[in-house]
Amino acid sequence: MSDAADPLVKSPANADGPRVIEAEVYPGAIATRLDHAINWFRESSIWYLLFATACCGIELMQTGGPRTDLDRFGAVFRASPRQSDLLLVAGTITYKMADRVRLLWAQMADPKYVVAMGSCANCGGLFQRSYSVVCGVDKIVPVDLYLPGCPPRPEALNEAILRLQEKMHGERWAAKMKGQA
Numbered sequence: 001m002s003d004a005a006d007p008l009v010k011s012p013a014n015a016d017g018p019r020v021i022e023a024e025v026y027p028g029a030i031a032t033r034l035d036h037a038i039n040w041f042r043e044s045s046i047w048y049l050l051f052a053t054a055c056c057g058i059e060l061m062q063t064g065g066p067r068t069d070l071d072r073f074g075a076v077f078r079a080s081p082r083q084s085d086l087l088l089v090a091g092t093i094t095y096k097m098a099d100r101v102r103l104l105w106a107q108m109a110d111p112k113y114v115v116a117m118g119s120c121a122n123c124g125g126l127f128q129r130s131y132s133v134v135c136g137v138d139k140i141v142p143v144d145l146y147l148p149g150c151p152p153r154p155e156a157l158n159e160a161i162l163r164l165q166e167k168m169h170g171e172r173w174a175a176k177m178k179g180q181a
């Protein structure tokens with residue numbers, strides 16, 4: 001089979017370099033770096049926490065539905081933070097909720113990622129002058145990606161997952177596990 005269109009294999013059609021495989025040593029055998037292989041597994045199995053606090057959650061549910069179908073990227077939701085490596089903060093975070101968000105994030109598996117979905121999660125959105133709303137979830141947990149919109153469409157969240165995969169792919173996994181990356 002020709003590898004001309006395969007993004008995993010080095011070829012003239014893939015001028016930016018191989019995504020995972022360094023070289024095909026001989027038919028049936030390949031060479032790669034451990035980081036590349038592990039990152040490939042990780043980016044292909046993003047498990048996001050079943051968590052939403054407001055109307056952005058409806059768009060999150062829609063993104064997991066058949067039309068956008070996040071499952072095709074290996075991204076599926078889990079109901080337990082201990083089995084999740086992505087926290088999608090979909091909705092307004094109140095001060096009352098902040099401790100719970102922080103606790104859920106702390107219970108997640110390492111290495112873990114956070115996407116702030118929508119204006120409320122990014123900066124408090126419509127409610128940023130309210131006495132009860134946190135002006136951005138990054139005041140509570142570290143955020144990897146900010147997704148603008150009120151609400152962001154499912155296609156935008158889909159794009160965010162792809163960007164997150166790119167970020168994961170460029171990481172030095174072993175260094176990240178030691179907290180150096």
Ligand code: SF4
Binds near residue numbers: 054057118126150152
């Ligand atoms: S950003 Fe807009 S849609 Fe999302 S939770 Fe806030 S008000 Fe609702």
